[in-house]
Amino acid sequence: MNDMTRLENALDVTEAKISARGVQVFYGDTQAIRDVDVEIADKTVTALIGPSGCGKSTFLRCLNRMNDTIESCRVEGTILLDGEDIYDRRVDPVQLRAKVGMVFQKPNPFPKSIYDNVAYGPRIHGLARTRAELDEIVERALRRAALWTEAKDRLSEPGTGLSGGQQQRLCIARAVATEPEVLLMDEPCSALDPIATAQVEELIDELRQNYSVVIVTHSMQQAARVSQKTAFFHLGNLVEFGETGHIFTNPEDPRTEAYITGRIG
Amino acid sequence: MTDRGAPARRTQSSLFAADRRTARRNAVEARFRLYGLLAICVGLLMLAVLVVTIVTRGTGAFQQSFVTLTVELTASKLDKSGTRHLEAIKKVSTFGYAPLLAAAFETKAADLGIDTPLNPKEMADLLSKDAAATLRDHVLAHPEQIGQSVEFRFLANSRVDGYLKGRVSRDSIADDKNISAEQLDFVDALVAAGVITKTFNWDFIFGADASDQRPEAAGMGVAMLGSLAMMLVVLVLSLPIGVAASIYLEEFAPRTWWTDVIEVNISNLAAVPSIVFGILGLAVFINYMHLPMSAPLVGGLVLTLMTLPTIIISTRASLKAVPPSIRDAALGVGASKMQSVFHHVLPLAAPGILTGTIIGLAQALGETAPLLLIGMVGFIASNPPDSIAGALLSPNSAMPAQIYEWAKRADPAFYERAWGGIIILLAFLITMNTVAVILRRRFERRW
Ligand SMILES: Nc1ncnc2c1ncn2[C@@H]1O[C@H](COP(=O)(O)OP(=O)(O)OP(=O)(O)O)[C@@H](O)[C@H]1O
Ligand SMILES: [Mg+2]
Secondary structure (H helix, E strand, O other), X not given: OOHHHHHHHHHHHHOEEEEEEEEEEEEOOEEXXXXXXXEEEOOOEEEEEOOOOOOHHHHHHHHOOHHHHOOOEEEEEEEEEOOEEOOOOOOOHHHHHHHEEEEOOOOOOOOOEHHHHHHXXXXXXXXXXXXXXXXXXXXXXXXXXXXXXXXXXXXXXXXXXXXXXXHHHHHHHHHHHOXXXXXEEEOOOOOOOHHHHHHHHHHHHHHOOOOEEEEEOOOHHXXXXXXXXXXXXXXXXXXXXXXXXXXXXXXXXXXXXXXHOOOOO | OOHHHOXXXXXXXXXXXXXXXXXXXXXXXXXHHHHHHHHHHHHHHHHHHHXXXXXXXXXXXXXXXXXXXXXXOOHHHHOOOOOOOHHHHHOOOHHHHHHHHHHHHHHHHHHHOOOOOOOHHXXXXXXXXXXXXXXXXXXXXXHHHOOOEEEEEEEEOHHHHHHHHOOOOOOOOOOOOOOOHHHHHHHHHHHHOOOEEEEEOHHHHHOOOOOOOOHHHOOOHHHHHHHHHHHHXXXXXXXXXXXXXXXXXXXXXXXXXXXXXXXXXXXXXXXXXXXXHHHHHHHHHHHHOOOOOOOHHHHHHHHHHXXXXXXXXXXXXXXXXXXXXXXXXXXXXXXXXXXXXHHHHHHHHHHHHHHHHXXXXXXXXXXXXXXXXXXXXXXXXXXXXXXXXXXXXXXXOOHHHXXXXXXXXXXXXXXXXXXXXXXXHHHHHHHHHHHHHHHHHHHHOOO
């Protein structure tokens, strides 16, 4: 390792937005995640890759405590957001989720109008004082999610009437409308065509200016295109974590190499 | 995975002719469809028999025979003092009015030239026992009319009414000392002259119940108010309690041994016979809390106990039917649990909750057994309540209790009214169920 990378690593450690240490997740008695240590830096995109069922979504849901809603789920270890343990007893998960937004694997718009879908978060968090401000937030969020041109004339129509890909972008708009500090995206592009995918990737790149983004993806190309850091999960273990370029060109673990080149998964 | 797996024994067959297996399968299917069709036909037949029976027996109650008479309000009989003081007029009891009715009949018969062996009193017996009281009430309300001749529409006696409706025939009155063949002849003449007419009987729907002697005057109205008051109590109590309990159990309660016990018990409560709730109501609300006997409030409380499990079960089912991804979505943008329930889950579950509530209310509306124990059956609801508090607290009956009460009485005229009451009750139930179905359709389309 040369000095440059060492410096970068040191920088990363101090700027870690989220640091997970020794995270274990259990569903009942079965362990879904084992000893995961990850540092998610501020203003970067971190990609989580790995074969289906390896625990990517599970890990992602730990980061905003969405796992709390699953009765059988138990999380051990520490996860720090800006140095504060999010599993501390004093932490209100509702407040945490306002800071750490999420786009789910399956599009799940509210059965309300497109406008209300996007405006819901800002409304409950009191981000807009007037109707005009709210309109502005909604428009901005829809533009960022590359849905504005399609949706601007049908804002009052139900969000559930959109196509699958449009619904997913609506969910992205809904998540960015609350201006979270960290955005967790679980396969946001799995239902999107290449054009919309490119737009969402552009959005992710733009979000990186201010937020950190954690994205789960099954597309190696996408991980390579949008992320700076990549974590490879396999059977609940974090096999490898590092610079995206490094992982894709020069993986250290044979399992990573096998997955990237398409031999396992 | 290769083409070599293709069966070797397959013979050439035409798609136009069914092979043996297909033919057998189709036969089984056809038979099954026939069974289903038969089952539906049997059901429809039963329904048709039910509807036809109820309608043929009950419609009579909605018609009533009236006698139109011009009564001379003779001053010498009604106001002996001649001062027109209300106090003085009140001294004349209903017996004092009876001769006026007899006289009116006599005049009428003479005017029409009807030849009858009946004396005037026997003629007046064709009227309901109510008639003299009706007359007196009118005079007390309009004392200035004393001395004039006023036209009245009196209820005919139930035998006359039955004769016009075919319930009473000349054969059936052989042993009946309430009416004679001569009286029926007179009735025939009066009907021909248009003095006795049969018209729609609003008083049956809106009027009060009457004592054993006057089935022709009995109505459902007061019992209907009793039922209405009970339903109000049931709705006001069981909807909020049921919905709150369901939301807590479904959305907030941790799944522990304790909540499981509660859950099982709620399901069991739904299956408890209603008479059990009745005796509970008697013990707790009347004997222990000393709430008044026969009061719709107590009836409503008992029916609330009975309706709660129904509402809780249907509410929980509709909450469960809301996809969990909606809750995730709300939590994911930072909504609290409460916000996710009240902003998203509850509105989606509302049609199901409403339907369950209406069906629970409909069940409660038709319930008779618990009312038996708290004294709402057997009470003669002859006075409409004068206020909302009165509607809740003063003794009353309820629709099904009223029907039971009528069916129990000896006079066939009451029996007819019991069937009529059933028509009214069914009309209520059908309306409520239709509303439930419409609500469900209406809201379900929204998403
Ligand atoms: N609610 C749950 N209850 C029990 N087990 C679960 C639950 N959710 C996930 N699991 C298990 O945890 C493991 C990891 O699941 P997870 O959803 O995190 O996989 P994933 O990496 O996101 O897969 P995919 O790429 O298919 O989305 C799987 O073995 C799964 O069966
Ligand atoms: Mg997943």
